[in-house]
Amino acid sequence: MQSSNGRAFGAGDGSERSAENHPDPGVPSRDVPYEDPWYDAMASGWGEVDGTGARAPAVPPARGEHGTQAVRARDVYIEVQRSAAFQEVRTRYRRFVVPGVVVFLAWYVGYLITATTAPGLMARSVAGAVNVGMLAGLGQFLTTFLLTWAYARHARLRRDRAALELRWDTQELTRGVRGDVS
Amino acid sequence: MTGQHQTLALVLFSGFVAVTLGITTWVSRRRQGSAEEFYAGGRLFSPMENGFAIAGDYMSAASFLGVTGLIALYGYDGMLYVVGFLVAWLVVLFLAAELVRNCGRFTLADVVAARMSERPLRIAVGTSSVTVSVLYLVAQMVGAGSLVALLLGRTSTADQAWAVVGVGALMVIYVSLGGMRATTWIQIVKAVLLLSGTIALTVLLLLRFHGDFDRLLLTAADRSGHGRAYLAPGLKYGGTWTARLDFISLGLALVLGTAGLPHILSRFYTVPTARAARRSAVWSIGLIGGFYLMTIVLGFGAAAVVGTEAVRGSNAAGNTAVPLLALHLGGGAGSTGGTVLFAIVAAVAFATILAVVAGITLASSASVAHDLYASLRRSRGTARSEVAVARWAAVGIGAVAIALGLLARDLNVAFLVGLAFAVAASANLPVLLYSLFWRGFTTRGAVWAVYGGLIPALGLVLLSPVVSGSPASLFPDVDFQYFPLQNPGIVSIPLGFLAGWLGTITSDEVADEAKYAETEVRSLTGAGAV
Numbered sequence: 001m002q003s004s005n006g007r008a009f010g011a012g013d014g015s016e017r018s019a020e021n022h023p024d025p026g027v028p029s030r031d032v033p034y035e036d037p038w039y040d041a042m043a044s045g046w047g048e049v050d051g052t053g054a055r056a057p058a059v060p061p062a063r064g065e066h067g068t069q070a071v072r073a074r075d076v077y078i079e080v081q082r083s084a085a086f087q088e089v090r091t092r093y094r095r096f097v098v099p100g101v102v103v104f105l106a107w108y109v110g111y112l113i114t115a116t117t118a119p120g121l122m123a124r125s126v127a128g129a130v131n132v133g134m135l136a137g138l139g140q141f142l143t144t145f146l147l148t149w150a151y152a153r154h155a156r157l158r159r160d161r162a163a164l165e166l167r168w169d170t171q172e173l174t175r176g177v178r179g180d181v182s
Numbered sequence: 183m184t185g186q187h188q189t190l191a192l193v194l195f196s197g198f199v200a201v202t203l204g205i206t207t208w209v210s211r212r213r214q215g216s217a218e219e220f221y222a223g224g225r226l227f228s229p230m231e232n233g234f235a236i237a238g239d240y241m242s243a244a245s246f247l248g249v250t251g252l253i254a255l256y257g258y259d260g261m262l263y264v265v266g267f268l269v270a271w272l273v274v275l276f277l278a279a280e281l282v283r284n285c286g287r288f289t290l291a292d293v294v295a296a297r298m299s300e301r302p303l304r305i306a307v308g309t310s311s312v313t314v315s316v317l318y319l320v321a322q323m324v325g326a327g328s329l330v331a332l333l334l335g336r337t338s339t340a341d342q343a344w345a346v347v348g349v350g351a352l353m354v355i356y357v358s359l360g361g362m363r364a365t366t367w368i369q370i371v372k373a374v375l376l377l378s379g380t381i382a383l384t385v386l387l388l389l390r391f392h393g394d395f396d397r398l399l400l401t402a403a404d405r406s407g408h409g410r411a412y413l414a415p416g417l418k419y420g421g422t423w424t425a426r427l428d429f430i431s432l433g434l435a436l437v438l439g440t441a442g443l444p445h446i447l448s449r450f451y452t453v454p455t456a457r458a459a460r461r462s463a464v465w466s467i468g469l470i471g472g473f474y475l476m477t478i479v480l481g482f483g484a485a486a487v488v489g490t491e492a493v494r495g496s497n498a499a500g501n502t503a504v505p506l507l508a509l510h511l512g513g514g515a516g517s518t519g520g521t522v523l524f525a526i527v528a529a530v531a532f533a534t535i536l537a538v539v540a541g542i543t544l545a546s547s548a549s550v551a552h553d554l555y556a557s558l559r560r561s562r563g564t565a566r567s568e569v570a571v572a573r574w575a576a577v578g579i580g581a582v583a584i585a586l587g588l589l590a591r592d593l594n595v596a597f598l599v600g601l602a603f604a605v606a607a608s609a610n611l612p613v614l615l616y617s618l619f620w621r622g623f624t625t626r627g628a629v630w631a632v633y634g635g636l637i638p639a640l641g642l643v644l645l646s647p648v649v650s651g652s653p654a655s656l657f658p659d660v661d662f663q664y665f666p667l668q669n670p671g672i673v674s675i676p677l678g679f680l681a682g683w684l685g686t687i688t689s690d691e692v693a694d695e696a697k698y699a700e701t702e703v704r705s706l707t708g709a710g711a712v
Contacts, residue, residue, distance in 0.1 A: 074697075074700070075696070077696060077700040077703050078695065080699070080703050081699035081703050086706070089706055089707065090702070097276045100272075101277065108265070108269045108433075109434075112262070112266075112429075112433040112434075115258075116415065116420075116426040116429050116430055117426065119414055119416035119420055122415050125410075128400070129396050129399035129400045130399070131414060133414050133415055134399075134413065137262075137478075140268070140269055141268060141471055144271065144467065145468075145471060148275060148464055148468075149464075151275060152461070152464050155457075155460060159706075160457060163706060163707045164708075166707040167708045167709045170703060170709035170710070171710060174709075174710065
């Protein structure tokens with residue numbers, strides 16, 4: 001995967017990298033995670049690590065401590081939030097998640113209420129020992145698996161690339177206003 | 183239960199303890215003592231590894247022994263639990279996994295406090311997280327104590343007490359010496375063991391019925407003593423409207439609580455990116471779903487092969503259904519096959535409890551050190567290293583859990599787990615969702631959301647029939663029962679959401695537009711994530 005500005009991401013996403021690491025979690029690359037490209041662009045003090053690898057500050061410092069640079073870093077996030085690219089990512093996320101949550105919660109609560117208030121309906125036989133209740137219960141399993149698959153596919157195809165580009169652009173911008181502090 | 187079972191089960195269990203202690207020593211030899219390493223295991227686990235670890239954290243003895251027992255005793259009504267446990271994962275996947283990974287560092291409070299005034303919020307969320315963890319921990323400790331009695335035939339209180347103390351000591355060692363990395367590997371080993379054991383039993387069971395699931399169900403219904411009613415809802419939660427409402431309350435707590443469990447959320451910090459967090463959630467849904475499908479088969483199988491009356495005779499709550507099924511599938515009591523299978527199931531159940539308590543202890547020690555200690559201490563610079571505090575917090579939590587586990591020995595395990603889920607859904611979920619998705623959410627709203635869910639949830643339990651007023655309650659001699667339901671979820675979850683909304687609209691503070699923009703951009707893109 002390449003970012004919008006053509007910069008390589010080191011080892012790419014975590015799965016490939018840890019595939020080669022996983023037999024021995026103690027290999028140096030695991031113990032010195034700070035060489036990882038994901039760590040080179042901390043924004044505004046949320047994830048600061050003090051370089052020595054000893055320990056990070058317990059509570060991230062309040063945004064105000066960064067002074068004027070931080071004020072401009074705040075503007076970066078508002079700017080990104082208002083950009084068309086981010087609005088698009090957010091719309092895609094919400095358009096999938098909101099109906100998805102409504103559907104599975106309604107289906108689950110409906111199942112729960114039917115099972116407790118209308119056991120007669122659930123006991124109606126369908127084939128052999130299998131009744132409506134059994135099918136509904138297995139249907140819950142099936143819809144859970146299906147929605148999981150659909151969500152993962154939607155996120156992978158419709159959101160991941162755009163989100164990754166936004167991530168790097170945002171980090172470039174915040175680093176810019178903070179004068180390459182990282 | 184003969185001596186053979188016990189010896190073999192003890193040998194197998196000692197083997198598991200030796201392996202896990204080996205993992206802990208091996209991991210701790212290379213440790214550097216950074217917070218990144220202790221809380222998040224260096225964040226370099228793969229999605230598959232983390233998926234197995236999440237499944238290991240989630241599949242507790244309550245589901246392996248408790249739910250199969252409920253199915254064996256009550257048939258369909260036991261199955262309703264399993265559905266709730268699984269559907270809950272859609273809430274985690276859709277609304278929490280990626281966003282929490284992107285916004286936080288080590289704990290739930292990191293996500294929530296970023297937008298708000300930190301101190302009061304960290305204290306609030308830290309308190310509720312520790313409360314949830316301790317409730318869940320006590321449930322597992324009580325389970326460990328009774329498991330000894332059930333599986334090793336040691337019924338004396340002293341033996342149960344020693345089992346609780348032993349489990350507590352082991353979990354403290356794992357967590358304080360090995361941190362997240364050791365805990366994760368222990369979860370992976372345990373998940374593989376538990377899944378293999380479950381698959382083996384399911385295959386043996388289906389072979390016995392020649393793959394005819396229909397016949398298995400009919401035999402189960404026949405031997406349950408309830409006939410076809412066994413395969414339909416209503417045996418346990420039918421009857422009075424209170425019982426039905428109680429069940430709906432439990433169902434809501436199960437489905438909404440998982441996304442508020444601190445030890446589940448903190449697992450998403452062990453992978454490098456939000457994409458990896460999503461993929462580990464997908465892995466865990468596959469593993470957990472498969473596991474629960476098999477527990478349904480095993481539950482009905484226990485009724486069909488062992489018979490409901492025999493299960494009830496061994497343990498009134500049904501907790502021995504799976505071990506008894508293993509004994510029968512292996513060839514019955516006294517046979518070599520039966521002895522071996524029984525011992526394996528007993529050892530796997532112990533391993534399950536041990537791994538789950540380690541995961542919860544780690545999450546709660548992170549809440550104590552990273553949220554409570556970091557906010558409550560006066561001087562910032564001179565304080566001892568946060569990780570050292572977390573290691574000692576693990577010791578402290580272990581001591582508290584052992585003490586409460588000994589006190590609560592007679593409480594029902596499934597009830598305690600349901601209560602932990604209800605508190606998580608009432609206190610942690612509203613504040614998490616509001617701060618991720620509500621632009622106008624303020625500090626006061628957040629603090630109110632936490633306490634507005636936590637206090638009613640705990641208060642309603644105190645006033646419920648669990649604590650007083652009925653022969654089965656904790657204090658049967660007094661009666662201050664004013665709330666009819668055992669599970670407070672149906673009241674306390676809406677109260678948590680309502681309190682957050684009320685606190686926000688009544689506060690003078692105007693939500694900081696820039697901080698919400700930062701939360702939103704970070705949560706969806708991963709900008710600036712660690």
